[in-house]
Amino acid sequence: MRDVLEAAIKAYEIMGGLALENGFTTRLGLDHVILVKVACAAVATKLLGGTHGEIVNALSNAWIDGHALATYRRGPGTGSRKSWAAADAASRGVWLALLALKGEMGYPSALTAKTWGFYDVHCKGKPFGFQRPYGAYVMENVQFKLAYAAAFHAQTAAEAAIKLHPQVKDRIRDIAKVELWTHHYAMGYLNRTGPLSHFAERDHCLQYIAAIGLIFGGLTAGDYEDRVAADPRIDAMRAKMVVREDKRYTRGFLDPLKRSNANALLVHFKDGTRTSRVEVEYPVGHRRRRREGIPRLVGKFEQNLARVYAEKQRRIVLGRCLDRARLCAMPVDEFFDLLCSNNIGICG
Numbered sequence: 001m002r003d004v005l006e007a008a009i010k011a012y013e014i015m016g017g018l019a020l021e022n023g024f025t026t027r028l029g030l031d032h033v034i035l036v037k038v039a040c041a042a043v044a045t046k047l048l049g050g051t052h053g054e055i056v057n058a059l060s061n062a063w064i065d066g067h068a069l070a071t072y073r074r075g076p077g078t079g080s081r082k083s084w085a086a087a088d089a090a091s092r093g094v095w096l097a098l099l100a101l102k103g104e105m106g107y108p109s110a111l112t113a114k115t116w117g118f119y120d121v122h123c124k125g126k127p128f129g130f131q132r133p134y135g136a137y138v139m140e141n142v143q144f145k146l147a148y149a150a151a152f153h154a155q156t157a158a159e160a161a162i163k164l165h166p167q168v169k170d171r172i173r174d175i176a177k178v179e180l181w182t183h184h185y186a187m188g189y190l191n192r193t194g195p196l197s198h199f200a201e202r203d204h205c206l207q208y209i210a211a212i213g214l215i216f217g218g219l220t221a222g223d224y225e226d227r228v229a230a231d232p233r234i235d236a237m238r239a240k241m242v243v244r245e246d247k248r249y250t251r252g253f254l255d256p257l258k259r260s261n262a263n264a265l266l267v268h269f270k271d272g273t274r275t276s277r278v279e280v281e282y283p284v285g286h287r288r289r290r291r292e293g294i295p296r297l298v299g300k301f302e303q304n305l306a307r308v309y310a311e312k313q314r315r316i317v318l319g320r321c322l323d324r325a326r327l328c329a330m331p332v333d334e335f336f337d338l339l340c341s342n343n344i345g346i347c348g
Contacts, residue, residue: 001335002328007043009139014039016138021129026188028122031068033089038062040093045100057106061096063118064110074189078201131256141259144285146296149221153186154209155283157263161213167275168214168267172233177268178241180210181279183249186263191243199224210265211237252281261286298322313338 015035024030041062045055068089072081100106111118111127119125148158157180168175182191190206202208202224211234212223222228252260264279282288284296301321305314317338320327327335 001330001332003047004332005328007047009136010046010134011039011043012142013134013136013138014042017130017132017134018128020131025070025074026185029070030122031070031073031085033085034067036086036089037065037067037093037096040090041096041100042093044094044097048097048101050097050101053106054100056108057104058093058097058100060106060108060110061099061104062093064107065092065096073204078204079198080200082200082204137256141287143259143261143283143287144293144297146293146300147284148209148219149203149223150209150219151190151204152283153182153261154190154206154263155285156261156280157182157206157210157265158213158219159280159283160263160265160278161210162217162219163278163280164265164267164275165214165217169217171269172215172237174269174271175237175240175267176270178210178214178237179266179268179277180206180241180243181246181249181262181264182206182243183253183262184245185250185253187243187245193238196229198226202229205238206243206263207238207241208234210241214265214267249281259287 015032015038018024018035018038019032024034025032038059041058042055045058050058068085071077072079072085107113109117114120119127143152143155145152145155148155150158186206190204190209192201192205192207196202196205196208203221208224208229209219212219212228214237215231215233216223228234246262246264249260249262252258252262260281261283262279262281264277266277267275284293286293302314302318305317308314309317320330320335320338
């Protein structure tokens, strides 16, 4: 399992290293799962015993593939494909790895070929930029989704709204305006007005998430379902929201030493009074809130184990995963036997 964990870290480093400077979605219009496919092709080939040349062959095929457009994750076409797109891309990366191991040829100029290479087709001839060598930066700075069932860039908006709930819960009808400040990336990704027809649009709407927090004082996955969205107070409050970019938040989001993910809210009432401005710079899942976040991470893991396994197996799986030395030394097939829900008898 140490090999698996090391491979997973490498995959995250490949994805993050490519993502930091190259804007695959914002600049190229491609969904970021292209990086899942590329990373999985490289790492799976290595795990399966591939040579350097076979890894290059698998990678080159990943780059010349047809790539998913970001339309199902952004804009008016947001839909449920965003929930399975990464798994689809990962499976494609593994398939390309298997092809390379069987001798499928590669394309050394997949990125650099004039006219037909990835750089010329998608990047106007500009090669990829890199902020830093591959190491452990991405893994060490990963932001977990721990506190709320919301998009990464809306986590702090949800937290700020929930903090404001006691000040507004009895004055919902008296709200005149809600100001919401965020960073540039969230402005382009989550700033949505107009009708939201299904859950996949709602959980990627900054205004909807903030409205739920302000009105109900919490946020769960169920709050994106039709029965909750039918509450007329939600869209009424969304219509009163003014979303702006705070340049400080954008700078903090891009700063390699901070990687903040800030949002702030302020509510104005019809009588001229207002709440305090509540700012949350780092979500619970951020590196700077690890002490607070790790217990929630373990709790989330336990909660999801309980949905699948009986108590005895749940405790065994949890125990193995929390014992780092024992987990790292464990053969992969034995670990996956633990995860087979009908194998309770072999889990002692």
